[in-house]
Amino acid sequence: MTTESPLTFEHGYDIRSYEPRPDGRVSVTAICNQLQDVASRHADTLGFGHRDLEQSGHFWILARLHLMVDRLPGFGGRTDILTWPSGNERLVALRDFLVLDQDGPMGRATTSWVTMNTRTHRPDPPQTVLHERFIPDREHALTFPTKAVTRLKQGEHRATITARRSDMDINGHVNNVKYLEYCFEAVPAEWIADNRCHGVDIQFRSESFPGDELVSECAKAEPDQSMDTFLHGLTRVSDNKEIVRMRSWWKRP
Numbered sequence: 717m718t719t720e721s722p723l724t725f726e727h728g729y730d731i732r733s734y735e736p737r738p739d740g741r742v743s744v745t746a747i748c749n750q751l752q753d754v755a756s757r758h759a760d761t762l763g764f765g766h767r768d769l770e771q772s773g774h775f776w777i778l779a780r781l782h783l784m785v786d787r788l789p790g791f792g793g794r795t796d797i798l799t800w801p802s803g804n805e806r807l808v809a810l811r812d813f814l815v816l817d818q819d820g821p822m823g824r825a826t827t828s829w830v831t832m833n834t835r836t837h838r839p840d841p842p843q844t845v846l847h848e849r850f851i852p853d854r855e856h857a858l859t860f861p862t863k864a865v866t867r868l869k870q871g872e873h874r875a876t877i878t879a880r881r882s883d884m885d886i887n888g889h890v891n892n893v894k895y896l897e898y899c900f901e902a903v904p905a906e907w908i909a910d911n912r913c914h915g916v917d918i919q920f921r922s923e924s925f926p927g928d929e930l931v932s933e934c935a936k937a938e939p940d941q942s943m944d945t946f947l948h949g950l951t952r953v954s955d956n957k958e959i960v961r962m963r964s965w966w967k968r969p
Contacts (some may be wrong), residue, residue, distance in 0.1 A: 717934050721811065722761070722762065722799045722882040723762075723800050723801060723852075723854070724798060724799070725754065725757065725758035725761065725798070725799050725800070726798050726799075726803065727753075727754045727757060727796070727797055728735045728794060728795065728797075729750045729753075729794065729795050729796075729797070730793075730794050731791055731792065731793045731795070731839065732745070732791075733791055733792065733842075735789075735791070736790055736791045736796070738915065739912070739969065740790045740791065741788040741789065741790050741861045741969075742788055742789055742790070743784060743788070743913065744783060744896070744913050744914070744915070744916055745820045745893055745896050745897055745900075746817060746825060747783065747788075747893075748781065748783060748793070748893045748896060748916075749754040749893050750795060750797055750815075750850050751781070751783070751797065751799075751813050751815075751825055751827070752778075752783035752892065752893060752927050754797045754799050754813070755799055755811055755813075755827070755875065756798050758800075758801075759776070762801075763838070764845055766793050766886060768845075769831065769845055770938075771931075772844075772845050773833060773834045774831045774832060774833055774834060774840065774844075774845050775831075775832050775834060775836055775887050776829050776830070776831060776832075777779065777829065777830045777831075777832050777839075777887070777920070778827060778828075778829055778892045778920060779808055779827075779828045779829060779830045779867075779919070779920055780827065780828045780860065780917075780918065780919045781788075781825065781827050781892070781916065781917070782825060782826050782827075782858055782859075782860050782915075782917040782918075783813075783823065783824070783825040783858075783860070783915060783916055783917075784823060784824055784825070784858060784914065784915040784965070785815065785822055785823035785879065785914050785915065786821075786822050786823065786914070787817075787819075788818055788912060788914075789822075789956075791887065793817060793818075794818070795815055795816065795817055795822075796815075796816045796817075796868075797813055797814070797815050798813065798814040798816070798869060799811060799812065799813045799814075800854055801854070802826070802853065802854045802855070802856055803852065803853035803854065804841075805828070806841070807830060807839045807840075807841060807842075808829060808830055808839075808842070809825075809826040809828070809829045809830075809831070809842040810826065810827070810828055810829075811827045811828075811829060812824075812825065812826045812827070812855075812856050812857040812858065812927065813825040813826070813827075813857055814857050814909060819877065823860055824857040824858040825857060825954055826856050826857060826858040826859060826860065828860075829842075831844065831845045833928070836944060849902070860917065861917060861940075861963075862917075863962055864919060865917055865918065865919040865961045865962060866906055866937075866947060866961070866963065867947075867949065867958075867961050868933060868934070868935060868947040868948060868949035868961065870935060871902070871933025871934055871935050871949060872933075872935040872936065873902045873904055873933065873934050873935070874902050874931060874932060874933045874934075875901040875931075875932045876926070876929065876930070876931055876932075876953075877898050877901055877929070877930045877931075878927065878928065878929050878930070879894075879924055879925065879926050879928045879930060880926055881926040883926065884926055886924070888925075889923040889924060889925055890923070890924045890925065890926070890928075892918075892920060895918065895920065895950060895959065895960045895962075896916060896918060896962070898911070898930060898932050898950055899918070899932055899934065899950055899960065899963075899964070900934050902931070902932040902933055902934040902948065903946065903964075905933055906965075910968060911944070911966040911967065911968055912966065912967065912969055913965065913966050914965050914966065915943070915964065915965050916962060916963070916964050916965070916968055917962065917963045917964075918960055918961070918962040918963075919960060919961050919962070920959075920960050921957075921958045921960055921961065922952075922957050922958065922959050924938070924952055924959050927964075928952050928953075928954070928960065929952070929953040929954065930947070930950055930951065930952055931948075931950070931951050931953060932949075932950050933948065933949045933951075934946045934947065934948045934949075935947055937963065940965065941965065942967075943966055943967045944965070944966045944967065945963055945964060945965050945966070946963070946964045947963055947964040948960075948961065948964065949961055949962075949963075950962075
């Protein structure tokens with residue numbers, strides 16, 4: 717993978733002092749914030765960033781994110797992220813990522829995005845906002861493991877969360893990385909003390925807004941790729957609306 721093509725973009729990130737957890741390593745949410753930022757930067761350079769979509773009455777919504785990491789950096793570390801649009805499928809645009817540190821590739825991710833119409837509040841095909849730019853099908857850094865993330869039927873652990881104004885993003889609803897944090901709130905503290913999350917597959921089902929009361933639930937699922945896994949669900953209390961569903965992968969340090 718090279719950055720010679722305008723359809724490939726690279727940006728570096730220093731790990732900030734406030735990002736590592738008590739074990740000295742960042743969580744996968746820190747990497748997800750980097751993915752969100754680099755995707756936005758690249759879209760801006762290609763002419764279909766946030767301001768460009770505003771002009772046509774659209775905005776990007778992340779529909780699904782699958783990230784797997786071999787290791788997690790600590791304070792003083794640095795990541796470099798390569799990203800590229802990898803094609804369009806019906807109502808979603810696909811984007812992939814390769815995460816590197818000083819020792820080489822350390823993580824991979826794939827995402828699907830929806831171009832939401834601000835008037836109808838329904839998705840339009842990505843081609844309608846890409847200014848007739850041809851986005852070729854390209855190699856994926858990772859593939860979604862299933863057609864859809866398995867829904868959690870019965871939670872073993874739960875936490876109640878109220879979305880805050882500070883959790884809101886530029887589109888006026890809760891930022892997607894905050895949903896990962898909400899899901900992790902239900903994981904028992906003793907599990908987090910002994911294990912690190914090395915992967916997530918999260919599907920965003922509905923919006924939520926500051927002031928919404930949400931119930932986060934999780935339960936152990938079948939091991940996968942020699943790692944323990946959890947299924948997660950996030951539901952809004954007022955209307956029992958499913959906000960996200962997620963699977964996470966864990967292993968001991």
